[in-house]
Amino acid sequence: MPISHMLTSAQWWKTWVVRDQYTYKDIPDLTGKVAIVTGANTGLGYATMVALAARGAHVFLACRSKERALEAIARAKGEITALAALTSSSAMEVISVDPKLEFLELDLNDMNKSYRAAQEFLAKGLPLHILVNNSGIMNTPYALTADGVEQQFGVNHMGHFVFTLALLDRIKQSQPSRIVVLSSMGHELTVKSGIDFDTMNDEKASDPFTRYGRSKLANILFAQELAKRLAAEKVYVNVCHPGYVNSDLYRYGKETMGQATAKVVALTTHCIAKTPKKAALTQLFLATSPEVEARDIRGRYFIPIAHEIRPHRWANDTKLQEQLWQYSEQLMREKVKET
Numbered sequence: 001m002p003i004s005h006m007l008t009s010a011q012w013w014k015t016w017v018v019r020d021q022y023t024y025k026d027i028p029d030l031t032g033k034v035a036i037v038t039g040a041n042t043g044l045g046y047a048t049m050v051a052l053a054a055r056g057a058h059v060f061l062a063c064r065s066k067e068r069a070l071e072a073i074a075r076a077k078g079e080i081t082a083l084a085a086l087t088s089s090s091a092m093e094v095i096s097v098d099p100k101l102e103f104l105e106l107d108l109n110d111m112n113k114s115y116r117a118a119q120e121f122l123a124k125g126l127p128l129h130i131l132v133n134n135s136g137i138m139n140t141p142y143a144l145t146a147d148g149v150e151q152q153f154g155v156n157h158m159g160h161f162v163f164t165l166a167l168l169d170r171i172k173q174s175q176p177s178r179i180v181v182l183s184s185m186g187h188e189l190t191v192k193s194g195i196d197f198d199t200m201n202d203e204k205a206s207d208p209f210t211r212y213g214r215s216k217l218a219n220i221l222f223a224q225e226l227a228k229r230l231a232a233e234k235v236y237v238n239v240c241h242p243g244y245v246n247s248d249l250y251r252y253g254k255e256t257m258g259q260a261t262a263k264v265v266a267l268t269t270h271c272i273a274k275t276p277k278k279a280a281l282t283q284l285f286l287a288t289s290p291e292v293e294a295r296d297i298r299g300r301y302f303i304p305i306a307h308e309i310r311p312h313r314w315a316n317d318t319k320l321q322e323q324l325w326q327y328s329e330q331l332m333r334e335k336v337k338e339t
Contacts, residue, residue, distance in 0.1 A: 011309040020305035022285035024051060024092035030288065031056035031095060034126050034174070036167075038062040038106060038160065039135025041072040044182070044242055047280035048132055049101070052287070054080045056095035057130065062106035062117060062163075069103040076101060108135060108159025110146035111335045118166030127174035128167055130287050133160040133181045136215075139208040147335045150201050152208075156215035161222060161328045162336060175234040176293055180286045181223040185241045185303070187312060189213030194314035195221075197327055220301060220315040221324045227299030228321075236298045238286045242279040243304035274304065281305045 035052050039045035040061035053059045053076060063069040077099060084094035104121055107113040121128070136156045145154035164179065171177045190213035191206065199205035206214070223239035230237060285306035286292060301311040314320060 009309060011307075018307075020281065022281050022289060022306040024281070024284075027051060027055050027092060027284060027288050028290060029056055029095060033057040033129040034060075035130035035132065035287070036060045036062050036104065036121065036128065037132045037134055038108070038163070041065065041068045043276045044280050044283065045132070045134040046072055046076070047276040048134060048283055048287070050076045050079055051092065051280065051284055052130065053099035053101055054083060054092060054094045054096075055288075058100035058102075058126070060102050060104040060121065062104045062135075064105070064107045064109075066103055066105060073101045073103070106135075106159075106163065108155045108163070109151070111154075111158060111162045111332060112337060113146075114159045114162040115166050115336045115338070118163050121167065122170055128170045129174050129177045131164065131167060131171060131177075131179045132283055132287055133164065133179070133219075134283065135160075136182060138186075139212050141208065142203045142211075144201065147331075148201070149331070150211060152211045152215040153200060153218060156212075157218035157222060158328060158331060160219075162332050164226070165332070171235055172230075172233055177235050178287050178292065179223075179226065179235065179237040180283050181219050181237070181239040182283060183219040183223075183239050183241055183301070183311075184212075184216040186213050187216040187220055187241075187315060190217050190314070194317065194320050195324060197323070217312075217314055218324055218328075220311050221317075221321045222328070224299050224315065225321040225325045231298070234293070236286075236292050236296075238292070238297060238300050238302065240282045240286060240302040241304075242282055243274050279304060 030052060033056070035057045037045050037049045037052070037059060040049040040059070041063045049059050049061060049072070061069045061072060080094055080099055081097050083091060084097045104117055106117040137152055140152060143151040145151050145158070147154065147158070149158055160181070171179065189209050191210055194217060195214055196205060220239050223237050227237040282302050282304050286302060289306075291297070300308050301315065302308050310316070
């Protein structure tokens with residue numbers, strides 16, 4: 001299924017010719033704020049974590065590997081120290097050269113581990129002002145999660161669904177607060193019905209690209225429905241497409257696209273894709289900009305850099321939003337064993 005909605009959208013093309021709507025200089029002082037960034041050891045998550053910590057936030061790197069997270073923390077501290085020495089007008093001001101960075105073990109491939117990760121954070125007694133659901137996988141070969149759920153849907157949506165809902169009371173207690181969900185323009189690359197709940201785990205009913213699109217559509221539907229349910233709270237839930245980013249999301253290319261196509265994609269990515277640091281600005285806008293609260297921005301979809309547009313009609317289908325919520329909630333009740 002071609003990505004036709006955005007490519008024919010005047011809103012989408014306009015973002016190519018107007019200036020970026022957010023810069024690193026725009027990030028406010030975050031002293032006293034506590035944030036969690038999933039997948040913060042690499043790519044977009046790493047860039048987001050560095051920016052939040054440099055501006056004074058206490059950031060938890062919610063990752064599967066402790067070793068890689070600790071390596072990322074050490075690297076981030078070095079980058080923040082170097083950033084503090086810069087005097088250029090374009091450099092982000094560093095609040096602290098000794099940033100507060102901690103590892104939080106999170107395995108989105110397992111709903112019970114996602115739930116336990118949230119409980120581990122809650123046990124610390126800290127507020128939670130910013131949650132960035134950044135982590136994800138893309139176009140992976142067919143597989144099931146530990147819970148028997150198609151893996152791209154399970155990791156990209158269900159793991160974050162469980163993690164977010166387990167943290168939600170603390171997020172509400174900490175308001176004004178933000179929840180940022182990462183999606184993709186790939187949300188259009190899904191089945192005709194938007195989400196095929198009945199054939200979710202049928203390998204023959206989809207391919208790696210439509211499974212990825214389904215998971216990314218689920219991200220937007222979840223954000224839209226959650227924003228509605230939090231309409232009376234000062235909890236601002238929004239979703240973004242970070243753009244074409246030079247990251248390790250394409251590491252399964254040879255297995256799903258073939259070696260020749262994967263080489264072309266790798267070369268194209270190297271030549272034209274945004275760096276994670278540049279691409280992270282849209283999610284940083286939603287996580288930190290005072291404009292979000294001032295304009296009461298919630299349940300909205302943004303693309304680079306911090307431009308709001310309308311997603312595909314599936315994402316605005318209120319019945320589908322509710323259907324996904326009920327499906328996800330039922331799955332969570334069946335699989336998560338609260339202790």
